[in-house]
Amino acid sequence: MRRMEPRIGLENHTDRPPRGGHQVSWSTDRIAGALESALGRAAVRVVLDSAAGGDSPAPVAWTEPFSEEEVAEVLRLAHAHRWTVQPRGAGTQLATGNLPQPVQVVLSLARLHRLVSYSPADLVVTVQAGMPLATLAAELARSGQMLPLDPPVNPAATVGGLAATSTAGPRRLLYGSWRDQTIALRVVCPGGSIVRTGAKVVKNVAGYDMTKLFLGSFGTLGVLTEITFKLRPLPPHRATCVLHGPAGAVAALRQRLAASPLIPSRLEALTPAADGTGGAWTLAVDCDEPQAAASRQTERLLQWASDFGLQALVHQGLAADAWWQAWQQRLLAAPLRARLAFPPAAGVAVGEWLRQDAALRGWDIHLSLGVGHGCGWLTLPAPGQTGAAEPASAAATAADSGEAGPAWLAGRTAELAEALRDWRETLRAQGGSLVLEAAPRALRRTIDSFGPVGSSWRLQQQIKQQFDPYAILNPGRFVGGM
Amino acid sequence: MSGTAQVLDARLLQALLQTLGPRRVLHQPAHLHAYACDGYVAQQGLPRAVVFPETTEEVAAVVSLLNQYDVPFLPRGAGTGLSGGATPLHGEVVISLARMNKLLAVDLENLRAVVQPGLVNLWLTKRVAHAGCYYAPDPSSQSVCTLGGNLAENAGGSHCLKYGVTTNHVLAAKVVLPNGEVVDLGATYGDAVGYDLLGLLVGSEGTLGIATEITVRLLKKPEAVQTALALFDRVADASDTVSAILRAGIVPAAIEMMDQLAMQAVDKSHYHVGYPPDAEAVLLIEVDGLAGGVEEQMRRVVELCRQHAARSVQVAQCEEERALWWSSRKMAFGATGRISPDYIVQDGVIPRTRLTEVLQYIADLSRNSGLRIANVFHAGDGNLHPLICYDARIPGQAELAAAVGSQILRACVDAGGSITGEHGVGVEKRAEMTYQFCDADLAAQEAVRLVFNPRNLCNPGKLFPTPGRCSEVRQSAWLAAQFAAVSAGFPEQTRILAPDRQGRQDGVY
Known part of the structure; x- marks a missing residue:
């Protein structure tokens, strides 16, 4: 059998580790010094960072490269000297994934935030990884186009960070996820080699589809520097149909909708009801079809709502945007958020079961379930938290790092972990999953954020070994502690 | 040396016959001709044998056996591929999935279907049409091509402008890895936990494993x-x-x-x-x-x-x-066969806004080369299909047509596009891979192959460029010499396997 040589990591490997071995001897100051002499003072500083893996703020060498070449230089040095590195966009997704081991270097993509190229007539855009998704959305909207990804995230969140964590939103129903919209990448791998994947055209099968490998890899294989998306026209008309009522009626309407030719672009079932206006569930339905068709869809929904005895409200234009904005705020404000996958037709039933089981265990969970495509969220609001609040920031998440967890968890960490594990098993048995997107550190110490990998574990490990043989990138953060 | 190979092959044949029975193993040269190539006919070679497993377990058993004997193999669906992905050039054992053609499960409520790889693309749509559903990717060969082949090639079609290609519709797969291990990739709902290995498998042209159960998304009409x-x-x-x-x-x-x-x-x-x-x-x-x-x-x-x-x-x-x-x-x-004795189909992709200029370039190439070029293509995707007409009976025309094809692909890459939008690299476009990708890009792809297919027994010599072309020719000459002993008494089989001076193996065809 041929020996497996790590192919990627050893590219450009010219630096030798310092005498006396590579593991010890590199203090943060020395690392910063080495980076500084390579990149120049403006790109490096030593800071106390609370999100770089430690339980308390610890000094890290913080680098903010000005170019992809500098990113490559950082990873070349880090690979050669075995420094551990956390790639970072805006830091909005740091509560996602397993608790990382402490790292020595934070590699910020904040300065790589340019629009590289945009051709509206091709419906293709290329941006640097550090551009906030909201900035990109605004840019595209000026040309009447959109990247149809609407993850519930802080507006500062960067396209690179979101692609790396592959966080999708309700529009996944009609447009798919990051893996469906991303057509090309530039990635810097440990050792400093720059890898291009895909092509800046909407169809391409040349070689392996390497783009897919890096999306959702949590920065454990390489650092994304540039991303190319295919785009869609902005829907000409925005309306959100919001229906309230009991579980049975919502499930019945969902079934009628599924059997009809209607084309919802978002179909989100919420419990408890979002607006607190009556009934246990809310069903929010969007349509991105041309105006005439969208109006007809709304008419039919209103008719069915009255058939099933649901209260109905239609939000148009900016009001529709505001409704989804409030929806996002509620999700982000919760100190515990888990991403669920489940059979969409059983969504409401699964939700009812989860709510009841949680209630029996003494937890008041909230759910937002994409009952058209089978992805959604379970949140646990802190007691006393109602409606919109400030998003739980990385700093707030870090502040609850005590052994017992934050006050609201009241020492019930183990109990909650057990409940999450049981729910995860129930969903897995139906072909779904439960992945923690945000949780207090105490809880993340107790439960794996992702759950079992399954039969592909050997392949997963070997992929990591090939691309990052010294495990310098985001150690511990990904599945199975990779 | 060749005596050893003969004994080895005889023992392998016995083991295959024992595993699948005599009706599901083809090994007589006369029976193997149909498997000498796929829809790309410029290069051909006879397989060592063709086997027809019917279950995941049988595929795994065959693959394990071939590993034991160190014999290369490749999966094959309907053989409609247009880049030579299913063409045996190294005396492979062809694993035909044609008998694994069942629709295993349909869940209309959740819009999911589980199929075996040999199920024909259009049959899936026909089987769910009564419920107003269909399977979206629709390559032109959809009435005969299989879903397993579609997965291997990441097949496109006419409607991918709005609905995407195969990779956007395949959700999970049970896969026999090149070492015979069976793994589950992807997820029926939501995202699979871990790296997106299913995303790598789709479009890997049979070099990373053999999907034996495929979960796909259905759409409403x-x-x-x-x-x-x-x-x-x-x-x-x-x-x-x-x-x-x-x-x-x-x-x-x-x-x-x-x-x-x-x-x-x-x-x-x-x-x-x-x-x-x-x-x-x-x-x-x-x-x-x-x-x-x-x-x-x-x-x-x-x-x-x-x-x-x-x-x-x-x-x-x-x-x-x-x-x-x-x-x-x-x-x-x-x-196109009605207007030209032979033609090459190319498959380059360009940004849609550059259609006019690239089509003009192709027209100029046609005029300068004297070869007629018909264009039939997915304009909305910028996916060109120039059909380069030639007559193989005229000396030099086949080579000229190939050279023109290569120039078109290079023009596509120069315009910011790709050498293939849906047909795959196969053996046909290996050389152009180095035009689209640099060494670091290819090293990353090679790293993936090393994880899945470290012994390179699973569809060797496909998709990757062949810098060591000379050594490959030598190797296949060696293989042919070995195989000559086994097929003593079948001179044509021997001749086909022996590459000519250019390294081509198109022999008698």
């Missing part, structure tokens, strides 16, 4: 569909219309284009539309969605065609008319 046929005096006007439609915020389900030569070819076939001989291009434009919205969009499409100097625009008035137009498009490759 749209409420309304309208199809327009627009004729243009000038190719440039047709190209501009494509950009104008997309720029206007309309995403049609499909925008297909055929040029003059292609129109002439299909009009000579069974699917006669009656295209005017002096029109330079035809666009087939389909919009679908909710009733009401479709009419609104089609009105705008017709308007845009007229604004761009369309000679005529017709909207199909009945299903028969629409079906005829589509058949005329989908059968265009085959119809």
Whole structure:
């Protein structure tokens, strides 16, 4: 059998580790010094960072490269000297994934935030990884186009960070996820080699589809520097149909909708009801079809709502945007958020079961379930938290790092972990999953954020070994502690 | 040496026969000819044997056996691939998935189906049509090609402009890895935990493993569909219309284009539309969605065609008319056989806005080389299919056609595109891989292959460029010498396996 040589990591490997071995001897100051002499003072500083893996703020060498070449230089040095590195966009997704081991270097993509190229007539855009998704959305909207990804995230969140964590939103129903919209990448791998994947055209099968490998890899294989998306026209008309009522009626309407030719672009079932206006569930339905068709869809929904005895409200234009904005705020404000996958037709039933089981265990969970495509969220609001609040920031998440967890968890960490594990098993048995997107550190110490990998574990490990043989990138953060 | 190989092959054959029984193992040269190539016929080679497993366990058992004997192998669906991905060039054992053609499960409520790899693409749609559902990716060969082959090639089709390609519709798969291990990749709902290995498998051209159970997404049929046929005096006007439609915020389900030569070819076939001989291009434009919205969009499409100097625009008035137009498009490759004894199909992709300029370049190439080139393609995706017509009986024409094809692919890459949009690299476009990708890009892909297929027994010599071409020729000459002993008494089999001086193995075909 041929020996497996790590192919990627050893590219450009010219630096030798310092005498006396590579593991010890590199203090943060020395690392910063080495980076500084390579990149120049403006790109490096030593800071106390609370999100770089430690339980308390610890000094890290913080680098903010000005170019992809500098990113490559950082990873070349880090690979050669075995420094551990956390790639970072805006830091909005740091509560996602397993608790990382402490790292020595934070590699910020904040300065790589340019629009590289945009051709509206091709419906293709290329941006640097550090551009906030909201900035990109605004840019595209000026040309009447959109990247149809609407993850519930802080507006500062960067396209690179979101692609790396592959966080999708309700529009996944009609447009798919990051893996469906991303057509090309530039990635810097440990050792400093720059890898291009895909092509800046909407169809391409040349070689392996390497783009897919890096999306959702949590920065454990390489650092994304540039991303190319295919785009869609902005829907000409925005309306959100919001229906309230009991579980049975919502499930019945969902079934009628599924059997009809209607084309919802978002179909989100919420419990408890979002607006607190009556009934246990809310069903929010969007349509991105041309105006005439969208109006007809709304008419039919209103008719069915009255058939099933649901209260109905239609939000148009900016009001529709505001409704989804409030929806996002509620999700982000919760100190515990888990991403669920489940059979969409059983969504409401699964939700009812989860709510009841949680209630029996003494937890008041909230759910937002994409009952058209089978992805959604379970949140646990802190007691006393109602409606919109400030998003739980990385700093707030870090502040609850005590052994017992934050006050609201009241020492019930183990109990909650057990409940999450049981729910995860129930969903897995139906072909779904439960992945923690945000949780207090105490809880993340107790439960794996992702759950079992399954039969592909050997392949997963070997992929990591090939691309990052010294495990310098985001150690511990990904599945199975990779 | 060859004596050892003979004993080894005889023992392997016995083991295969024992595993699958005599009716599911082909090993007589006369039976192997049908498996010497796929839809790409320029290079051929006889397989060592062809086997027909019926279960995941049998595939795994065969693969384990072949590992034990250190014999290369490759999976094969219907053999409709157009880049030589299923062509045995190293005496492979062909693992045909043709008998694994069952629809294992359908969940209409959740819009999922689980299929075996040998199920024909169109049959899946037929089996769920009663419920108003269909499987979206629709390669032109959909009435014969298999879903396993579609997965291996990441097949496209005419409607991927709006609905995406195979990778957007395959959700999970049970896979026999090249070492015989069985793993589950992907997830029926949501995202699989861990790296997206299913995303790597789809489009890996049979080099990373063999999918034996595939979970796909089904779609509901749209409420309304309208199809327009627009004729243009000038190719440039047709190209501009494509950009104008997309720029206007309309995403049609499909925008297909055929040029003059292609129109002439299909009009000579069974699917006669009656295209005017002096029109330079035809666009087939389909919009679908909710009733009401479709009419609104089609009105705008017709308007845009007229604004761009369309000679005529017709909207199909009945299903028969629409079906005829589509058949005329989908059968265009085959119809090219009526105007030329031989042709090469290319598959480059370019940004849609550069259609006019690249089509002009192709026209110039045609004029300069003296070879006719018909264009039939997915204009909405920028996915070109130049059909380079030649006559293999004229010395040098085949080589000239190949050279012209290669130049077109390079022009596509230069325009910011790709060497292949849906047909795959296979053996055909290995050389052009180095034009599109640099060493670091290819090293990353090689790293993936090393994880899945470290011994390189699973479809060797495909997809990757072959820098060591000389050594490969030597190796296959060695293989042929070994195999000659086994096939003593079958001189033609020996001849086909022996590469000629150029390293080609097209021998007697």
